[in-house]
Amino acid sequence: MIYLELPPNVANMQKMANGLAKSMFRTISRKYDKAEHTPPKELDALKSMLGGGGGGMGGLGGSGKEKEAKPGVKNGGNMVAIAAMTEMCWGDAGLALAIPGQGLGNAAIMAAGTPEQKEKFGKCWAAMAITEPGTGSDAGNIKTTAKKDGDDYLINGEKIYITAGGRASHVVVWANIDPTQGKAGIKSFVVPKDLPGVQLVRLEKKMGIRASDTAAITFTNVRVPQENLLGSAEIKDKKEGFGGVMQTFDNTRPPVAAMSLGVSRASLDLTKELLAKEGVIIDYKKSRWTNDALRAEIEWMESEWESAYLLTMRAAWMADNGQPNSKEASMCKAKAGRVGNYIVLRCVELTRNLGYSEVHLLEKWARDQKILDIFEGTQQIQQLIVARQVLGKSSKELR
Numbered sequence: 001m002i003y004l005e006l007p008p009n010v011a012n013m014q015k016m017a018n019g020l021a022k023s024m025f026r027t028i029s030r031k032y033d034k035a036e037h038t039p040p041k042e043l044d045a046l047k048s049m050l051g052g053g054g055g056g057m058g059g060l061g062g063s064g065k066e067k068e069a070k071p072g073v074k075n076g077g078n079m080v081a082i083a084a085m086t087e088m089c090w091g092d093a094g095l096a097l098a099i100p101g102q103g104l105g106n107a108a109i110m111a112a113g114t115p116e117q118k119e120k121f122g123k124c125w126a127a128m129a130i131t132e133p134g135t136g137s138d139a140g141n142i143k144t145t146a147k148k149d150g151d152d153y154l155i156n157g158e159k160i161y162i163t164a165g166g167r168a169s170h171v172v173v174w175a176n177i178d179p180t181q182g183k184a185g186i187k188s189f190v191v192p193k194d195l196p197g198v199q200l201v202r203l204e205k206k207m208g209i210r211a212s213d214t215a216a217i218t219f220t221n222v223r224v225p226q227e228n229l230l231g232s233a234e235i236k237d238k239k240e241g242f243g244g245v246m247q248t249f250d251n252t253r254p255p256v257a258a259m260s261l262g263v264s265r266a267s268l269d270l271t272k273e274l275l276a277k278e279g280v281i282i283d284y285k286k287s288r289w290t291n292d293a294l295r296a297e298i299e300w301m302e303s304e305w306e307s308a309y310l311l312t313m314r315a316a317w318m319a320d321n322g323q324p325n326s327k328e329a330s331m332c333k334a335k336a337g338r339v340g341n342y343i344v345l346r347c348v349e350l351t352r353n354l355g356y357s358e359v360h361l362l363e364k365w366a367r368d369q370k371i372l373d374i375f376e377g378t379q380q381i382q383q384l385i386v387a388r389q390v391l392g393k394s395s396k397e398l399r
Contacts, residue, residue, distance in 0.1 A: 024091070025091025025095045028042055078317070078319040079316045088262065093259050096259065098167070098211050103163070105126025105170060108252075109230065111247045112247060114231065126169075126190065130159070132160065142175065145179065155189060163213075171190075173191050175188075187231070189224050191222060191228065208370060250329045254319070258336070263344060263368055266365055305343065312336060330381075334379055334386070337374075347362055
C-alpha cells in the first residue's frame with residue numbers, strides 16, 4: 001500500500017529541489033521570461049549535480065532505481081521525480097524544463113528502451129517528438145515514417161511543439177515502420193540531431209514557459225541504425241505495438257501533473273502572503289462554513305490541490321512498484337491541470353492589480369500554467385482514457 005508520509009530519500013530530494021527553486025529559479029524567472037530563446041546559462045552546472053538524463057532529481061519518468069521502503073513497497077525514481085518537479089516548478093516551470101539532460105525523451109528511453117539502450121542513451125539530453133502539423137492529441141494518427149533500408153531505417157516527416165528540441169542533443173522520434181498496420185507499427189527512435197537530414201526549422205514564440213524552447217524539426221531521409229529503435233522492431237499484436245510506446249505517457253503524465261501542482265501552489269502561497277499583509281489570515285481551526293467567502297475559497301482551493309497531489313503521488317508510486325497506472329496517470333494529469341488552471345487564474349483575480357501586473361510573478365504563472373493542462377494529452381484526452389479504462393472499452397468502441 002502507499003504511505004502518505006514521504007520516505008527519507010524522497011523528502012531529502014524534495015528539500016534539495018525547493019532550495020534550488022528559491023535560490024536560483026525564482027531569482028532568474030523574470031529574466032528568462034523576457035529573454036525568450038536565450039539559453040539559461042545558470043542551469044549548465046546542474047546536469048552533473050542532478051545525475052544526468054532520465055533519472056536525476058528532475059528526470060521525467062524516474063530512473064527505475066527503487067528503494068525498499070516497507071517489505072514489498074518501493075519508492076523509486078518516479079516518486080522522486082514528482083516530489084522534485086513540484087518544488088522546481090514552484091520556482092519556475094520553464095526553467096525546470098530547460099535543465100540540460102532532463103528531457104521528455106529521456107523518459108521514453110527509460111520506459112521503452114532495452115537495458116543496453118538505457119545504458120547507451122541514458123545520459124544524453126533527449127527531447128521527444130510526437131506532435132505533427134496534422135496530428136495533435138491523436139498520437140495514433142502519426143504520419144512520420146521509418147522505412148527499413150538494410151540494417152538502418154530512413155526517417156521522413158515533420159514534428160512540431162518539441163519541448164527542448166532546440167537545445168537537446170537527441171530527439172526521440174515517433175514514426176511508423178509499417179503504415180499498413182496502423183497504430184501497431186508506431187515505434188520510437190533515438191535520433192542524434194547532428195545526423196544528416198535533421199533540420200531545426202524554427203523555435204516557437206509562446207505565451208508561457210518561455211525559458212524552455214519549443215521547436216519544429218523536419219526529418220528528410222535521416223538514416224538511423226536499427227539499434228536506435230527503442231525496444232523490439234517486431235510487430236506481434238496491434239494492441240501490443242502502440243501500447244508499448246504509450247507506456248511513455250504513463251511515466252510522463254504524473255510529472256506534468258506535478259508541474260501544475262508546483263505552479264498552482266506557488267500562486268496560493270503568494271496570494272495568502274499578499275492577503276495576510278492586508279489582514280486576511282486563514283484560521284484553519286474555524287469551520288470553512290463559518291468563514292467569510294474569501295477565506296472559505298482559499299481553503300477550498302487548498303483542499304482541491306491536496307486531492308490532485310495525492311492522485312499524482314499514487315500514480316508515481318504505482319509506476320515504481322510495477323503496477324499498471326494508465327488510468328491513474330490520466331486521472332492525476334486531468335485533475336492537476338484543471339485545478340491548477342482554476343487556482344492560478346483565481347489568485348490573479350483575488351490579488352487584483354498585484355496579480356495582473358508584473359509587480360509579482362502571478363501573471364507569469366497564469367501564462368505558464370495553461371500549457372500544463374494541454375501538453376502530454378489535453379483534458380479531453382485524459383477523460384477519454386479514464387472512461388475507456390472504467391467502462392472496459394477499446395479506442396474503437398469509445399472515441
